[in-house]
Amino acid sequence: MESLKKYDFLIVGSGLAGSLLANELLNYGQKILVFEDPSMKSSSMVAGGMVNPVTGKYLAKTWLIEELFGLLFDYYRGLELDFKASFFHQTGLFRPFSNEESKINFLNQIEKHQLKDYIKVLEDTSGFSPHFEANLGGMFTEKAGWLDVPVMLTKIKEKLKSNDSFNTGKFDHIRLKIENEGFYYEDIFAENIIFCEGFNVINNPFFSWLPFNPVKGETLLGTIKDYEIKPIVNQGKWIMPLGGDKVRVGATYSWHELDFENTENGKEELLFNVQKVLKTEFEVTSQQAGVRPSTKDRRPILGKHPTYKNMYIFNGLGTKGVSLAPYFVKQLLDFIFQQKDINPEANIERHYALYS
Ligand SMILES: Cc1cc2nc3c(=O)[nH]c(=O)nc-3n(C[C@H](O)[C@H](O)[C@H](O)COP(=O)(O)OP(=O)(O)OC[C@H]3O[C@@H](n4cnc5c(N)ncnc54)[C@H](O)[C@@H]3O)c2cc1C
Structure with a gap:
């Protein structure tokens, strides 16, 4: 047990959800490790990356239009400045x-x-x-x-690698040991784990019951x-x-x-x-x-597992991940660090009745 590598957070998946979350956690000074299996498929790597506040033939306003569009332009421009790169095109x-x-x-x-x-x-x-x-x-x-999602994700991955925070490999859920003090995985111990697996959530035994x-x-x-x-x-x-x-x-x-x-x-x-x-x-x-990774009620799913302490999910970004992610990354982190409420329409708690 002495050679255990200790982390504050494990993150599984480095698509849009996992990468933005990981970047924020590093900025918060957290010790993190991101698992990404390059042989698996990522929606983010083929996304159009479009943001559009009013869509469809009925000109429907995007859900939470003020909150999302009040934040996302500054958010992505801020990342461009941080990474000295161009990937957001208004x-x-x-x-x-x-x-x-x-x-x-x-x-x-x-x-x-x-x-x-x-x-x-x-x-x-x-x-x-x-x-x-x-x-x-x-x-x-x-x-x-x-948003040129692949370009932005490459920049975040470089940052994760230079912080020894990136693990190229498939996360095998069966090998996760859950104890009261946290999570053990091979020679790794972490206090928290966040699953950001996109569509692959269907293979996650802890969260596959959710209505995707x-x-x-x-x-x-x-x-x-x-x-x-x-x-x-x-x-x-x-x-x-x-x-x-x-x-x-x-x-x-x-x-x-x-x-x-x-x-x-x-x-x-x-x-x-x-x-x-x-x-x-x-x-x-x-x-x-x-x-x-869309959901039946077309809302993201984030928050904590109904049973396991400090196990979280950030998923369900669906067709509008680029618009939703900045706002809901902040919601999840405010929930974890400051016990603030997650928007009830996005909170995993709305589905707890499905868990058995
Ligand atoms: C054709 C297409 C067009 C789109 N266009 C737009 C658009 O214009 N605008 C928009 O906002 N959204 C668009 N989207 C949606 C957008 O891609 C998603 O909302 C968003 O990228 C989802 O990000 P994610 O991180 O949740 O999932 P993903 O990008 O799928 O990332 C999940 C990651 O987890 C990894 N992973 C999963 N399980 C494991 C494991 N066990 N071990 C290790 N790694 C694991 C996978 O390898 C993957 O990299 C589009 C999607 C598609 C398919």
Whole structure:
């Protein structure tokens, strides 16, 4: 027992959830160890990374819009400064009106739901015309953009490695010994453990009882010649500029075949929708697929295990992980260190009745 390596926190998983949490814990001066199995799949590594406060055909405001969008821009810009790197792009998002009827509908929705703080109507859309049919105008959301999640996660991983806080290996739940004073795992002892396993939570014996509802998604990477449009363009599917002629097109939603395999159906669906809105040619260079860790009630799941003291989960970021993560990392840490309440809609306690 003398050679035990002691930590304040073990974190399992270094996707968006685990990495942001780990980064904050290091900043809090905690001794941590993150387990990441590179042979496992991560939703974060294929995410579009988009943030958009108002979504869908009914222009629904994102849940907790003020809280999330009041924080996330400064949060990611702060990380860019810390890491001296660029990975957050507030490009704005443009939605062209597809016909007169939808234009009238959208204008009514903007009025009815008081969306003027988030959406401006653009009459002059000539800047988009080389590539898009936008003669009827459209809507522009300034508080939108995208996070280059893999670039940010690579920076955090470098920091973890330089702090001896990164373990490249699969965490095997069966080998975890739970004692009153904390957790033993091989030659490691930690007072706390936080599971951030994304979709792989289904293999976690401590938390697999939770009501997850994973959603597969696919995107296409490719090029559009002479593409100089800076905002994301969204009409059913979105086209995200990645610099130069490169773009990402996304995304699909499927509740079947929950794996990370590219499909012909996914590709066809994306191409069909892009060709409806794009006047110029989109050439596909690659395709990506992943499984979003969504939940049945579409809310994240965070907090403590019903039985085991100091065992936590941070998961269920679903389709909007980039918007949700900064706010809920803070909620979880305030809960752990200051016993502050977690938003009841996100608190794991709402599911305790399912635990047996
Ligand atoms: C196609 C697609 C497009 C998306 N687009 C967007 C978007 O535009 N905007 C947005 O906000 N969100 C988007 N998302 C969702 C976003 O990816 C997720 O909300 C978020 O990345 C989830 O992060 P996570 O850390 O919870 O899970 P993950 O990223 O899946 O990370 C979990 C990590 O845990 C590791 N792990 C699991 N079990 C173990 C174990 N036993 N031992 C060691 N390591 C383990 C895995 O290897 C993995 O790295 C998209 C997702 C997909 C699939």
